Amino acid sequence: MVAGTVSALLLGLSLAGGSLATGNITEDSYFYGESPPVYPSPQGTGAGEWAGAYAKAKAFVAQLTDDEKVNLTAGTWSQNGCSGTITAISRLGFPGLCVNDAENGLRGTDYVNGWASGVHTAATWNRSLAHGRGVHMGREFYTKGVNVILGPVVGPLGRMVRDGRNWEGFAADPYLTGQMVYETVDGLQSSGVATSLKHMIGYEQETNRSPETNSEGQEVQSVSSNIDDETMHMLYLWPFADAVRAGTASVMCSYNRINNSYASQNSKVLNGLLKTELGFQGYVMTDWGAQHTGIASANAGLDMAMPQSSFWGKNLTTAIANGSMEASRLDDMAIRIMATWYLVGQDEGFPTPGIGMAEDLYAPHQRVIATKPDEKSTLLAAAIEGQVLVKNVNNALPLKSPHMLSIFGYDARTPETMDIPSESTAADNPLIINRTLTVGGGSGTNSPAYIDSPLSAIQRQAYEDGTSVLWDTVSKSPEIDPTSDACLVFINAYAGEGYDRRGLYDDYSDELVANVADQCANTIVVVHNAGIRLVDPWIDHENVTAVIIAHLPGQDSGRALVDVLYGRANPSGKLPYTIAHNETDYGNLLNPALPEGIFWLFPQANFTEGQLIDYRAFDAYNITPRFEFGYGLSYTTFDYSSLTIKQSSSSNSSTSSYPPAATTEPGGNPHLWDELLTVSAVVSNTGDVGGAEVAQLYLGIPNAPVRQLRGFEKFYLAAGESVEIDFHVTRRDLSIWDVYAQDWLLQEGPFVVSVGRSSRDLPLQGTFTF
The missing domain is CATH 2.60.40.10 (Immunoglobulins)
Incomplete structure (x- = not known):
């Protein structure tokens, strides 16, 4: 079956009637399962604050040869440690570009900080803090010679609850996400670093995100996110508009297909929604290895392929010569790329691209220190404010100079090495990571200057107060001193790029909490979570007196937590998603879509719920949450x-x-x-x-x-x-x-x-x- 047949079938299925407001698809969803063509790709106009940058970019591109223009449009492999590199044009003084992960702090290098993650930042509900985080984080990228930060993330939005990358984004709500991303983009680019907003669009699961060959030797295409027009605008496109309004320099395509057309060649999304409707003036780049066609993707609005391109190169100039691509399209690609360089002021005084990066961190390399003393207050404030107090019986918190604390749980301890693995386990459980969780896994991981674990921070406070501390971070059924004033249990919920979460809870951690609570009358639970974590198996236990959903606070995790535990900071975080009683409460939005039936080779994720995700769905279907969106105690x-x-x-x-x-x-x-x-x-x-x-x-x-x-x-x-x-x-x-x-x-x-x-x-x- 060809993709066009799949599109026709889906379009027919979409005309069943109903109302989008109640989550069903109607005849007014003019593109659902099928993506209409939008050509030609609009040329950038230099609108708004882009006018000066465009004038400079046009003058620069006018001096380029065709080969030099082509070289701007695709990355090359480099040995400087950058995630991607655009080669220099030395004769015109252009030093090239270094682009690098990640949206939560620079990855794969030294002398940088591990910042609070996107979901943690959203849980602060603090615009000024989101902006300050962007400013300081951007300065670190700038100092290390990174021209483009691969972030921030507004897709995934959080439609599918088990998505492995929800923690990289902000919130399961377009308005809150839009407010946070506006401040983040503005803050980052004010520091002279260009942002690459990602991932556009409908990237709501890791399962089947890229084409792969199945056990029968057949190629299974990427999952298609089939989204009606109203839902596209009211949910998924909403925060992209905020980021474009903030001036984001670049937008990164997602891996998936959108209405059965790959994101990197979807003319409706790139030419229509992004470059025409939103008036985007920057350039569109692929995610790594997400380009699937040559001239078709260029005409559809793609401007840069990463980390390299087997489709473009000489093929672009050949296409211009034979008339399958206009020369003005190549010029526009080059102008858009160069305009971003001028927009953030990288033509004056920017460090040598990639100067602070290294292909191998442990090989000899230049020392470039990007951390600054004035970042510390923002690092700590972000770590503090993204923690959400969801239970506090009889003022169990704040602690008041306890005589003895007992600390339990794998999440309390410091990592054994500074290497951040893509996945680690406790008790052979892939849902957790066997040390304190400060950030999720994959390309969103950052490189902390240190990790202050909860146990270390509590022991420092105990020294000041004369408190005795007992701890066991290994046992699931620890022994407990009956004279303990309080028992703190630390668990986590891990997620990372490349696969979706297997569940929203794990038996090992739940049993650990229950075993402690059965023996300790004042049990306080702290959860570090890369996504929604259910708590129903133990939260109503009569001895569980307080619970903190601590998210992913970055390197100051322990210090921030102790400030909350002891009342030096009054908790002010609010949930940026809904915590249900049971997994089944999330309905069809719990699990990723899988290949099935006649679409076995063309997996389909039909967004038939319309706008009814997260709290909208709980409200529409009268489902009582455990903790609702926006909830948090003080x-x-x-x-x-x-x-x-x-x-x-x-x-x-x-x-x-x-x-x-x-x-x-x-x-x-x-x-x-x-x-x-x-x-x-x-x-x-x-x-x-x-x-x-x-x-x-x-x-x-x-x-x-x-x-x-x-x-x-x-x-x-x-x-x-x-x-x-x-x-x-x-x-x-x-x-x-x-x-x-x-x-x-x-x-x-x-x-x-x-x-x-x-x-x-x-x-x-x-x-x-x-």
């Missing part, structure tokens, strides 16, 4: 009052159905960001200690899921203090994608406005209609 309490809803008088556009026509800028029609509404509320700290709260705004938009996050603000309040907060709501926030008009349609109402502590704790509610 050592103090906050009350909400005085909801007001006011249409913005200073709006730059009317409340007409569609946004006013305008020249497309990076991110799309600029009127989508016109402020149409201000929602205000008063929040008061009614507890005894100061702390930070994340106030959340959810809107019930007509013809859309029952509630969607459309605003949040994080702020600190001293005990007894109150503040009025404002949520500024844009046209895009209040619209749905009209598949017929191919534009954002502002709904008339009524809108339901809810403000509160989480997606299910919303004490303030009101309505309005335009």
Whole structure:
């Protein structure tokens, strides 16, 4: 069966009727299973802040030979330790490009920091912290001579719960992800490093992400993410628009197919959605080895192949000569690449590309120290704020100068070496990693300057307090001193690139927690998790008094945790996803799609749920979560009052159905960001200690899921203090994608406005209609 036949079959299946708002596919999904052609590839215009960079890039490219233009479009293997390299054009003073992993800190080198991961950053719900993390992390890449950071990640978004790379991205919500990625891109590029936003698009599973030969010698194609047009815009494309608006220099294609066309040659996605609708001015690169065609991919909007290309080279100039590719397409590819170099200022004073990298870390190489003292506060703050307190009975936390602590669990200990393996096991269990988990595995891994483990940090605190510490990080059924004031149990949930998680819990860790809780009346559990980790087997145990979902905090893991445990930092993290009671609560979104039936060689992932992922699905199907999206406790309490809803008088556009026509800028029609509404509320700290709260705004938009996050603000309040907060709501926030008009349609109402502590704790509610 050919791919075109598969597309036709899927398109026929997609016309079954129903409503996208309830998760079914209808005739209005004009491309579901089939990707319409969009040609030609639009030329970059230098819109917005790109104007100066484009002027310089055009002047530079005008001096190039055809071979030099071609050499800009594909990487070459190098010995400098960079993940990919674009060769220099010495005669014009262009030193080439070094591109490198990863979005959570530089990988495969020394003298850099291991930063909090994407999911951990989202759990902070702190825009300024996300920006500061980007600034400092970007300076390290800059100092090491890395021109392009391969990140940040907004795909996967988190549709499939067991996805092995969910931890690299931010949140299972497009709005929160979009806010975090905007700040991250802006912060990174302000440090002179170009970002390569990834992965575009629908990359929601590792299983069958790349073509492979099965046991019968047949080639199985990459999985096809079959996404209707409304869902594409309302969920998956949403954070890409935010990142393009922030000025991301590059966008990386995903490995998978999208509506049965490979991402690297999907003209609808690259030419249509990205370069036309979003007005993207930078260049599109492949993920490593994800190019499958030559001229077809170039005409479809691909600009750079990594780490090299067997399809391009001389074939590009041959294609121009025989008319199968326009010369202007090659010029546009080169201009887009060079414009990014000028955009972030790398034409002046940038270090030699790859100067701080090395093919073999332990071979002789130049010492380039990228760490800076002023990074420490941001490193620690990010590590602290991404931890989420989800249970705290009778004020078990913070600890108050305990006489004895007993520490248990494999996750408490420091790694035996600084090598970060792709997978490690405890008790032959592939779901966990046999040391404290600070980052997930694969290309998102970073290189820490050190790892401060929980046990090490607790022992330092014990020295200050005169506390006795007993520990056993090996046994599943440890012996426990009955005089312990508290028992801390450390477990983790591992995930990494290349395979999807086998489950959301493991029996070994659950039994460990239960065995300790059976003997210790004050059992505190800390989970370091690269993705959702279920807790139902033990969280209701009468002796489990406190639980912290500690995510992936980076190298300051132990220090950050101790600050929370002892109350020097009041926990303020909120979950960026939903934790269910049982795996089955996630329904069809638990497991990856597998090849089956007539599509055995062309595996299909049909996104028939539409927009109903994570909390949207729990709300739609009335499923009670264990801990809902946006949930997180504090050592103090906050009350909400005085909801007001006011249409913005200073709006730059009317409340007409569609946004006013305008020249497309990076991110799309600029009127989508016109402020149409201000929602205000008063929040008061009614507890005894100061702390930070994340106030959340959810809107019930007509013809859309029952509630969607459309605003949040994080702020600190001293005990007894109150503040009025404002949520500024844009046209895009209040619209749905009209598949017929191919534009954002502002709904008339009524809108339901809810403000509160989480997606299910919303004490303030009101309505309005335009």
